[in-house]
Amino acid sequence: MNPSDLLGKAVLSETIPRLELRDVCRDYEGARVVSDLTLALMPGEVTCLLGPSGCGKSTTLRIAAGVEAPTHGEVRIAGRKVADPSRSEPPEGRSVGLMFQDFALFPHLDVAGNVAFGLTCGKAEKAARVSELLARVGLAGYDAKYPHQLSGGEQQRVALARALAPRPAIMLMDEPFSGLDNRLRDEIRDETLDILRDEGTAVLLVTHEPDEAMRMADKIALMRRGRIVQVGAPYTIYTNPVDREAAAFFSDVNVVHGVVKDRQTETPFGLFLTPGLVDGADVEIVFRPQHCRLDFDRQEAPVRPTVEHGVPARGRVARARFMGNQSLVELAMDHDGSILKAVIPGVFMPREGTPLVLSLRRDHAHVFPCVNQSRVADPWERHVEQAAE
Structure with missing residues (x-):
């Protein structure tokens, strides 16, 4: 399904953020783990949410995805409010793709079945989309293979194809490359971002590795203790850190x-x-x-x-x-x-x-x-x- 079917014509505008988090807070048992977080993602832009483990990155991603609701603030997709403390649309209503470090492939489905899982179109259209994506990720001819027959890099490619299949307006990625060895990680990471940029997808990627953020991001949001402390291009963040702790993180x-x-x-x-x-x-x-x-x-x-x-x-x-x-x-x-x-x-x-x-x-x-x-x-x-x- 095309994202415009879900979001209307607003999603096609290059001037309206695909994803906005406005003054978002999240509390757990009285403790605030995300505080006053504001962030906007534009079409075709890769934004890395960077910070140490436990700083609230994954919680922020879950709020954006619709897995969790904000305690305060709101989430907007293409200008349309999809979450605030009183209501939260589920992930399937947000035109978001999700990729995690464990790939989460269905072991009982072959590659074609995994890629087609989230599609609701007709059989012929579904088969064409699966074939197109497998060719794009370098897995043409792998339709009938099962996840256990694939290498880690091949599983990663299948997970990417499945996430891209519904043509999401936004891709949310939680350290999806951390399970790969260094050489393969660089190759898969670069290929993945090339495909996402070609699709015009707005990407929010969570990582705790500064080198990965510097290599991948158009924009870095540096997070610490539940707050975003600095946002900017990788060069700006590196050469003009907001404080000593920001400088030392890189x-x-x-x-x-x-x-x-x-x-x-x-x-x-x-x-x-x-x-x-x-x-x-x-x-x-x-x-x-x-x-x-x-x-x-x-x-x-x-x-x-x-x-x-x-x-x-x-x-x-x-x-x-x-x-x-x-x-x-x-x-x-x-x-x-x-x-x-x-x-x-x-x-x-x-x-x-x-x-x-x-x-x-x-x-x-x-x-x-x-x-x-x-x-x-x-x-x-x-x-x-x-x-x-």
């Missing part, structure tokens, strides 16, 4: 602490502007290991500060590891003994104890207020304060 980060004075913060790596923060506020300078530069500590020709990399700070190698196409070097910094990490392309394996100087890309560093403002100043800060006195 990769390792280094953190240097400081205290605001006259709208700036002094650190071992030079001054950082901190406008909008009051004097005495604790701040965190956050930067990724891949945005660091290492140089040997040459006393006769010291590394000089630059506009791009700021002031270099000295440390000694605590550990160095080769990671395949890059090296990870950990330094114990002279100014406070803290461990900072640098990722260097290729092979770079200095011995433990080797003195090096570390500098960072200032344009890739982020300044955030420290969450715990009662934090005790570190040795560097005490050194700065004593020098000022």
Whole structure:
């Protein structure tokens, strides 16, 4: 069945969101697990709901699907309200496709029977749709096989074909690729998204893996403790995180602490502007290991500060590891003994104890207020304060 049969002409508009969650909350036994969640999906757009296990991602997906009702807020499909606290249309009334990590194929049905299960059209039309989809997912000629005769990747393709068969306006996917090995996962994932985009389907995909979200999504909704904390394109989310926790979710980060004075913060790596923060506020300078530069500590020709990399700070190698196409070097910094990490392309394996100087890309560093403002100043800060006195 075409989605327009269920949703009317509104679903055909490219300007109306296929799926909207407006101020959605969900409570369980008095505990709020989804809070004030607002999200919109446009036709042909892949949105990844990304966050750690237990943050409310799957609950949000079930509310969108109609498996659960919101405690507060509403769900709209193509502008039409399908759920609020007083009523909730069932999944079959929403033109949504569902894909889960366990595939959920019917073992007593062959491949053709599984794909055709949700179709209500005539026999000839049903057979044509099944044949079309099996060809699209690379399983032409598999009609009579049963799930137990298929590999994991083939089962995944059958599950995709079955979900696509009714031409859903929206596809909801709960970590559907997690059961596949890495090589097969990349192949199946890319093929699946190509098909969904070709169909103009709006996709909401739940994952806890940042790499998967970065690879798949047109838009990422970063979720934490039941709330969406940041929404944007993968590049934006990665390069402009909303806070330290958001930055750390995508990769390792280094953190240097400081205290605001006259709208700036002094650190071992030079001054950082901190406008909008009051004097005495604790701040965190956050930067990724891949945005660091290492140089040997040459006393006769010291590394000089630059506009791009700021002031270099000295440390000694605590550990160095080769990671395949890059090296990870950990330094114990002279100014406070803290461990900072640098990722260097290729092979770079200095011995433990080797003195090096570390500098960072200032344009890739982020300044955030420290969450715990009662934090005790570190040795560097005490050194700065004593020098000022």
